[in-house]
Amino acid sequence: MLSILYGNMGKGKRFFVLCGLVLACLGVSGSGTAAETSRNAGEEMDGTMTIGAATYFKLRDTAFAVGKTELMLFYVDEAQAKEWGNVQEPGLYLQALVGTVPQEDLFEGMAPSLYHNLGIQLDIRDWKNLEGKEWVFPYDKEKYKADKETEAGLFYGFQYTMIKSARFRVLKREGAKFRMRWQGIADVHWEEGGDFDTDVPFDCVFEAELLGIYIPQYVADASEQGLRKTLGNIFNLDDFKWTTTHRLDGLYFELENVK
DSSP states (O other), X not given: OOOOOEEESSTTOEEEXXXXXXXXXXXXXXXXXXXXXXXXXXXXXXXXXXXXXXXXXXXXXXXXXXXXXXXXXXXXXXXXXXXXXXXXXXXXXXXXXXXXXXXTXXXXXXXXXXXXSSOEEOOOSSGGGGTTOEXXXXXXXXXXXXXXXXXXXXXXXXXXXXXXXXXXXXXXEETTEEEEEEEEEEOOOSSTTSTTSSSEEXXXXXXXXXXXXEEOTTSSOOSHHHHHHHGXXXXXXXXXXXXXXXXXXXXXXXXXXXX
């Protein structure tokens, strides 16, 4: 289950402290170094459309082994959006997490990670249709703010930073397991003025099983019957079973009929 620590990040905002990350950049706006790194990453992409093939995480030209990964859907209705200060529109969201294995000889043993806080808002009606989806979040220098959450995601190293630009792709599905690629540019601030300070490219290929749909506590009707009516209007719940097991402050639809 998702390793989420629940807290606050400004009025009306939730803050999911997850664990996950990726490496080197491709196809996302950035420096010449990012383009060069993406070519190197491309050389390692053989077989990446195959579930069970090698995974990787690169931060510029430094490689980390992929560690803990998680994937879930998240439902927000009008009541929940209002409770959180309207930082999200009502709808269904995708949240991913990629962790890495620390290397004691690198950056004081830091294990970088990537995760979604707000998540990516979905426009699909069936979970199987995640396969092949792609989202691009370009960098807008005029609008970017280091403390403003976006769907591009967050980078965690010694501190949390908002990812500047990102490309997130769902490459392949096999049962409930998905193979994904997350690329982008982030400020890392690991060495002032060095290669791991600002505008650092990352690129990651990782796999995770879809856990289910998280239902926070402030939705207008948190009963199974109510949710199958409201959430069911925008998303097919045939493959999900209702569970009374609480996840944090909410309930959960668990993926059951996996094909």
